Amino acid sequence: MFIESGQRAYGRAQAFRQVSDGIGKARARYGSALVVTGPRRTGRSRFMDDVTWTHVGPTVFIAGTRHTDFAMATVFHPLFTHLGVSTSEIAALSDVGIDVAGHEWAPAIGDIILRALASHDFKNHALLIVVDDADLLSASCRSVLGYVARRLANLPVFGILVCGEGETEFRSLPQLPIYTLTLEESGDLVESFIGHRPPLDTLTELHRSCRGNPVDLRELCEQASVEQLRGIAALSWPVAVAPSRMNRWREVFSRITELQRLALLTMSVAQTLEPEHLLHIIGATQDQPGGAEEQLADLVESGYLSSIGHEVRIANNLDRAAIYQIAPSKLRATCRQQMNACAVLRRRPVFGAAVQLVASSPATEPVEVALGLIGELERAGDVSQLLHILRTLIKTSPDASAARLAVRGVEIAMAGGYFHDVEWFAQQTERHELSPAEAGTVATLRMQIRFLLDEPLDGEMMCHIVSELSERCPDAAANLSNTTALFHLFRHEEVEAHRVLSLVGVPSTRRVALSAMVDHRMAQDAADSGSLHPLPKLDLRQPLEFRLVSETATFLSQVGRFQEAETLFDRILHHMSAPLEQVVSLTLKVDNEMFSGTVDAAQQMWDEAQRVLPRRNFLHMLRLCQGVQLLGLAGRFTDAADLAEAGLTHPHRRANPGFESRLLWSLGQIALMKGDANTAISLLEQSIDLLGAATDHWQVQRYVDLVEAQMVANNPAEAERVLRYLESRTASRSQPATTNAAIGRGRLLTARTLHEARAALPQALGADEKFSIPPLDRARAHAIYAHRFGWLEDDSTQSSEGHQRKAESIFSRIGAAGWVVGDRWLSQDRVELVGDTEDFAPPTHGDSGHLFVESCVANAPTVSFMEAEGVVLQPSAGLFRDALAVISKDYTDPELTVKSLARRLGTSVRTLHRTFEPHSRSVAQMIRSRRIDCAVDLLQDPRRSDLSLAEIARISGAPSVAYLRMGIKETHNVNPSQLRMPALSRELSTSRVLV
Structure with a gap:
């Protein structure tokens, strides 16, 4: 018995492992039986299908049927046929038929089955006997099953009896409850x-x-x-059900009384009620209360209602929905009237609010009362039912009330991310006259949908709406103008943002912040000497305003004030509960983390946003660009290219030049990490051309990356030209620390002498700035100095070694392994002996110019496995050796698969398969071979004979016993029990000698 009585299986995966363990023991002639319990329609039959499908060996299936009156020979015919038992002997024992009194024949028939099982040759397999719906068999059949199941200890047989709870004949057998899914x-x-x-x-x-x-x-x-x-539309309420379920309940309704129909309909709305409360509701239409109690008892006895403690309910939610939908409208109205008058509603305010909203007439109920009840339901969290109620009320309300309810529906659906429902409610608002504030709210939310779905923004229409609202409702116009400007800024459409902001002159903290962002990012001529607007101080004691805080935090991150921006983002995430607002905040925080150069933190935020709402539905292009950047910085170049391919083929790519530019910049930066200078130059130039001459922080980074690519391509003159152009565009403006540091890195790249490099290095490291620059920028500056000028140091290599150690440490700490494992530092862009050669002596230590490269290569495995979880690309032979090392070390981990191994090594699955093609085995065969070898060693070890096959599978890393069994059969052409026999015999011989 491998499961103690009363032991619970926590989840179906563990239950499956326990059944596999029992089958494995049966193969070693330690047979047993198991009772799988649980109510019908909990998936217990599906669970048994999975068991029988994975079983390697003979299987006998016996099915019970309701009101079984077959003879025992007919019921057990599949088992008798498999074992070769003659039915004449069974008929002789029960020539008068088998019924409840037939218990006296159970031992005799059970002994016949047991003798047949003992004499049958199963050829080193275990016989699996599955009895589905065993509780529907006759009492005599259940007695025979119970008798046989308790006497399988020395037989290669495993029995599984699927039945409900509390069957007397099977109560002594181990029980395995089937619980609902997590x-x-x-x-x-x-x-x-x-x-x-x-x-x-x-x-x-x-x-x-x-x-x-x-x-x-x-x-x-x-x-x-x-x-x-x-996830772009809420589930309907009541939920959609299959036509077969509806027809089944129509047939039930045709057979029950009117009172019972009213009781079922009441429960379909009320979910759970105490019996006396239910009787109180439906008893108002019944002159004989006693008759009502009897009819309610009939519903419980028939299984239409289930009893849970002191309450009754309809056990299945889909049945609740079917009952509600097939009920006539007159019966529904009667049900609502009775429930609305019942005192129990006063003790359940949310339930009472729902009933009152649906039952009351909007013409007599003020819309303020309806909106208040909607607020109660919204706090209860049942969005589907709430939207259903709003639809019902809008269809029956007068125009003025319907307009307000539709606007409320737009807001609720938008907070949940149900864009399909937002469009429906927005269409309802077009049929009614809205107030200016309501019109501004609807326009803002519809424009937000277009932004989140990567659809082009209609700037002309937004400007027209803002102009109309500016006189009638300045606050609504300002809110729409500010939000539209923010979305234009996200897409690098600064001119459109400036235009829509200029239409409204209402002063506000949010407006000043947005204006500062626009002024900072607008492309201006060198003659314009405007300085950056000071950012107003945000009063954190004021009530939280989501868009104001998010916009201010985004601006702070772009000017290099990362700590302040992180504080604001944390404040947003702490207060936001709607999934859509969480995703927007997390996505903005990803950019902040990448601005600040903390790649690992950005990856965590990006994964969390993916968990809340998938990328394909919301902010697709923006989050895709972020994903490509993160994969590239982590060194997973192949995965980044695969993801970028989806962005380059996106239908709305051309509508968002800012996102397309960012995607091309990410690919250009990846090419630069790999040392492919010509590809990097082409991609970076395309990225810059899409955005024009904008001088925001990341546009400056594009120019500096282009400078670096030109230097790697040995085009110093072109690199100096690009840097001079960038300096001319930013010279007349007050720039943040991040921009100054990026320009300093460009000067470090183009420096011709050690003296120029030493002058540019403090600026590239941000030594004189008030706010710290991103660690990624500092690491790149250290690496560039060590690579280009380390061999020119006149005090041996102490200074260059310090710079290279700092670069390695920062790259490793922030998870930017892409700048380490690529071929960027193998390029020959070192400074030559030109200019003031008297400042330094010629090198005397040979090839020390590759000092940083050698250090990076030497430390690459440490970076990849300790800090970046295996993001390293190496030549084919090196990748093959690393793959074998990981397999040899971690083959006992059941989570080790071809996909996870490729992720560990920082390559794609296709590349990993190509690496193994010249060798005799594939990746999967190599992993399985190590696991099977380990299992065979354990099976042949006499000291480990106490281990079950399931335990050996777990130790060797096999995902299941079936996996292990099939592997041993294919590689050794024997079963695990045959491998264990010599080990057991040696152990027994040793025991006899000792005795």
Whole structure:
């Protein structure tokens, strides 16, 4: 017995491992039986299908049917046929038929089955006997099963009996309860159904609606729309159900009384109620309360209602939805009237609010009251039901009330990220007259949708709306103007941002901050000597305003004040609960972390945003650009190229020149890391051309990267020309520390003498700045100095070694392994002996110009495995050796797969497969070979004979017992039990000698 009575299996994966363990012991002639319990429609049959599909060996399947009256020979016919048992002997024992009184024949028939099992040759396999719906068999059949199941200890047989709770005949056997799915398991199941994982909010709604039931989850996925499964539309309420379920309940409604219909409809709305409260609600239409109690008891006895403690409910949420939808409208109105009058509603305010909203007439109920009740439901968190109620109210309300309700629906749907519903509610607002403030709110939210879906912004229409609102409602016009300007700035459309900001003159802290951002990023002629506007102090004691704080934090990060920006972003994330606002805040914080040069932190923020809402639905291009940059900085160049390919083929790529420019810059920077100067020059020039002459922080970085690429390509004259142009564009403006440091790095790149390099180095490191510059910029400055001028130091190599150690340390600490593992530092862009040669002596230590390169190569494995989790690209032979080293070290980890190994090594799966092609085995075969060899050693070791096959699989890293069994069969042409036999016999011989 491998599962103690009452022991719980925590999750289906563990339950599957326990069953596999039992089958493995049965193969070694330690047979047993197991009772899989759980109510119907919890996926227990699906669980058994998975078990039988992975079982290697004979399987006998016996199915129970309701009201079984078959003879025992008919019920066990599949087992008798497999074992070769004659049915005549069974018929002789039960010539008068088998019924409840047939318990006296159970031992005799059970002994016949046991003798047949003992004499049958299973050829080193275990026989798996599966009895589905065993609780539906007759009492005599259950007695025979119980008798046989308790006597399998010395047989190669494993029995699984699937039934409900509390069967007397099986109570002494080990029990394995099948529990409902966890949220993570529901996500995996939905992903297998529809091919992608829905957003977290949608997945939570699916899981809650189905109560973790896999069968219902599949039905709901089949009935839901594509927009709902992608998370851009809320699930409908009541949820969509299959036509077969609706027809089944229509047939039930035709057979029950009117009172029972009212009780079921009441429970479909109320979810759970105590029986006396339910009777109180439906008893108002019944003259005989006793009759009501009897009819309610009939519903519970028939299984239409389930009893949970002191309450009753409809056990299945999809059944609740089906009942609500098939009920006639007259019956629904009667149900709502009775529930609305019931005192129990006063003790459940949220439930009462829902009933009152649906039941009351909007013509007699003030819209302020309805909006107050909607606020209560919104705080309760049931968005699907809330949007359903709003739709119902809008259709039946007068124009003025419907307009206000539609605006409220736009706001609620937008907060949840349900864009499809936002569009529906926005269309309803077009049919009614809105106040200026409401019109501004709707226009702002619809424009925000276009931005989040990477669709082009209609600047002319926004300017027209702002101009119309500026006289009627200046505050609404200012809010729309500020938001539109921010989105234009995100897309590097500074002219459009300046234009829309100039339409409204309402002063505000947010407006001054946006104006400072626009002035900072607007391309101006060198003759314009305007200085940067001072950023106003944000009063953190004021109520939190999401867009004001996010815009100010973004501006702070762009001018190099990263710590202040991080404080504001943390404040936003602490207060934001809506998924959409969380994603926007996390995405903006990713840029802040990359501005500040902390690649690891940026990667964590990006992954968290992906977890909340997938990239493909919201801010696709912006988050894709961020992903390419992060992969490149981590040294995963192949993965970055694959991801960038999706961005270059995006349908709205041309509508967003800022994002396309950023994507090309990221690819150019990756080419620079790899030492491919010509490709880097081409990509960087295309990126700069898309944005024109803008001088924001990241545009300056593009120019400096182009300077570096020109130097790597041995074009110093062209590099100096680009730097002179950049200096002329920024000379007349007050620049932040980050821009000054980037220009200092450009001067360090183009310095011709050691004296010029020593003068440019403090500026590149930001030594004289008030605010610190990003560590990535400092690391690149140290690396450039060590690479280009280290061999010219006149005091041996002490100074250059210090710079190279600092560069290595910073690259490793922030996770920017891409600048270490690429071929950038193998280029020959060292300074030559020109100019003031008297300042230094010729080198006397040979090839010390490659000192930084040699150090990086020597320390690359340390950086990759300790700090960047294996982001290293090496030649094919080196990659093959590293792959073998990782396999030899971590093959016992069941999570080690071809994909995870490629991720560890910083390469793609295709590249890894190509590396193994010249050798005799593939990657997967190499991993499995190590695991199988380890398992064989354990099986043949007499000292480890106490280990079960499941334990050996776990120790050797095999994902399952079936994986281990198939591997041993393919490589050694034997079963695990055959490998263990010599070891057991040697152990027994040793024991006899000792005795």
